[in-house]
Amino acid sequence: MGFESLIKMKAAQWLTSERKIKLERLLFETGRRLTRRPREVIYFHRVDDPYCQLMVQVLPEFSKRFGVKVIPKVVERLPADMYPDPARFEAYSILDASRLARLYGAGFPYNATVPDRLAVGMAHRFLASVEDNDNFFGIAEEIGEALWQRNLVDVQELTKSADLTNDKLTKNEQLLRKLGHYASATLYYGGEFYFGLDRLDHLERRLNDEGCGDGEVHFELQRLWRHEIRNLHKSIAGRSIELFFSVRSPYSYLGLEYAQELAAEAGVSIRLKPVLPMLMRGMKVPSAKGRYILNDVAREARVEGIRFGKINDPLGLATKRAMALGFATIKEGYGLEFFTAFTRGVWSQGIDGTSDDGLKEILKNASLSSDWLSHALPEEDWMRIAETNQRDMLMSGSWGVPTFRVGNTVLWGQDRMWAVLEALKQQ
Known part of the structure; x- marks a missing residue:
């Protein structure tokens, strides 16, 4: 990991930390009381x-x-x-x-x-x-x-x-x-x-x-959708969800965590539809929006008990390597394990997704052999599938990730798991 990447990681850890939030809230509350506002x-x-x-x-x-x-x-x-x-x-x-x-x-x-x-x-x-x-x-x-x-x-x-x-x-x-x-x-x-x-x-x-x-x-x-699973796991087992996501979206990281939990607890099949990040499709994310997203994901993760903040930004080569390897794992039925481990690695563990060593660590965390590195798809192959996924998402009426599709019901956002369950019940 380069010096610049290390500095960015340390900055992100501080900016998204609970310690920083508590300190800022304490300072605000102290100032409010002193001025009797x-x-x-x-x-x-x-x-x-x-x-x-x-x-x-x-x-x-x-x-x-x-x-x-x-x-x-x-x-x-x-x-x-x-x-x-x-x-x-x-x-x-x-x-x-x-x-x-x-x-x-x-x-x-x-x-x-x-x-x-x-x-x-x-x-x-x-x-x-x-x-x-x-x-x-x-x-x-x-x-x-x-x-x-x-x-x-x-x-x-x-x-x-x-x-x-x-x-x-x-x-x-x-x-x-x-x-x-x-x-x-x-x-x-x-x-x-x-x-x-x-x-x-x-x-x-x-x-x-x-x-x-x-x-x-x-x-x-x-946030109470997990309690529903206990009552629904038999009635929705075997049903399927399509999940459109990007490895560079921190909301997608949370969405993959939830999807994996739903698959494990209720036996629901997750069909993964990876797409390229906005910045790699020629679109922009304004700085104000980027700051809000990072802070919002941090507090969402804290409430949900999910690690977040030790970030090694996967923009660029890391995303390309994830897509090349991830599409290969999807073909063999291990896509959810790989992509969950990859997004967890780059958004909460600081793993370098550009290097072989980093990818080997991610594969290990997904309980997959490092031999998978030799199965990565050529860029023209995975790019074609990613573009198809992008068109499919747009045609369904959604524009961003993560997007869940259950039958004809389209749901945008990792915070719509309760609605995903409702759609599964009616599928």
């Missing part, structure tokens, strides 16, 4: 974000439980370069929000469709003008329900006093960028962002640790 959480709201429609329903009760003030900030325009495929993301997020609404007992129109753009503009300007209203969340929920059902008459009536200027929206969007994030449906508290219902449990735990909560964690239902 109340606990305030900033919430970024966008009316045509379906995840926001769920957030406005739960935040008032959340605020009461923890004695925190939630300050809404309405945004309209998000950085375009943060989303590689906005159209697919928009269509998928509506379906996904419907699933989340059912999981958490929230309201979301079953017939929701992409809102009217003119109505969205009016709604943003009106809500920006009532950010200080004590009933902001109730107003936002009512307007959002009308928007998602394209009830334009109600939207017009509700927003008829909208301020037509963009000043406050622009200021809020600048604040979002300044704080270091890029998405709506996010909460910001003490240097950390929490995106959507999926990450509210992290904030619940943090506030409980600070002694201001009720000691309960209500928003961890998406």
Whole structure:
């Protein structure tokens, strides 16, 4: 391992460490108490974000439980370069929000469709003008329900006093960028962002640790899928899941860990569909997004009891060697073992995936012989399969990894295992 790689690894270990997070939280809390500032959480709201429609329903009760003030900030325009495929993301997020609404007992129109753009503009300007209203969340929920059902008459009536200027929206969007994030449906508290219902449990735990909560964690239902396996393992055994992933995606690393667990506990067949990383397909990952992903994966891994942070970035040659060797193992039925060991190696053990010694260590961890090194596929062969997998993923309606496909159900994200189980039950 070169000196530069070693420095990057040590930096990543510190940046993703629990010690760093605890220190930063202690400093923030100490400063807050010394200056006698109340606990305030900033919430970024966008009316045509379906995840926001769920957030406005739960935040008032959340605020009461923890004695925190939630300050809404309405945004309209998000950085375009943060989303590689906005159209697919928009269509998928509506379906996904419907699933989340059912999981958490929230309201979301079953017939929701992409809102009217003119109505969205009016709604943003009106809500920006009532950010200080004590009933902001109730107003936002009512307007959002009308928007998602394209009830334009109600939207017009509700927003008829909208301020037509963009000043406050622009200021809020600048604040979002300044704080270091890029998405709506996010909460910001003490240097950390929490995106959507999926990450509210992290904030619940943090506030409980600070002694201001009720000691309960209500928003961890998406983590309880393992308990379902105990009741379902016989009924779903032998059924199959397709998993599209990239070895350079830390979320894919978690997804592979979960897939391996599901295969072992429930006898489910995992069909692997590796794809090339975004950067190796000529796409970019903005620095703000990269930082958030790294920190988010770190806290997700901590909650799930998965090692993470000793990183040896597999971008480039390491990815190519993983694909060449991995596709060979898939052919013989050992793909899950190899790719799980590889991603675990580069994301949590600091193994160099470019070298023979590193790959031999990964193969050993996968209980595979080092003789597999001689079976690696030529680049033109594995590249052709990877490109086919990429097209297949896009045609299914997803744009990113990890993506799980169960029959006709497509699920994006390692945090959708609960929905994977639901789809398996209905397969």
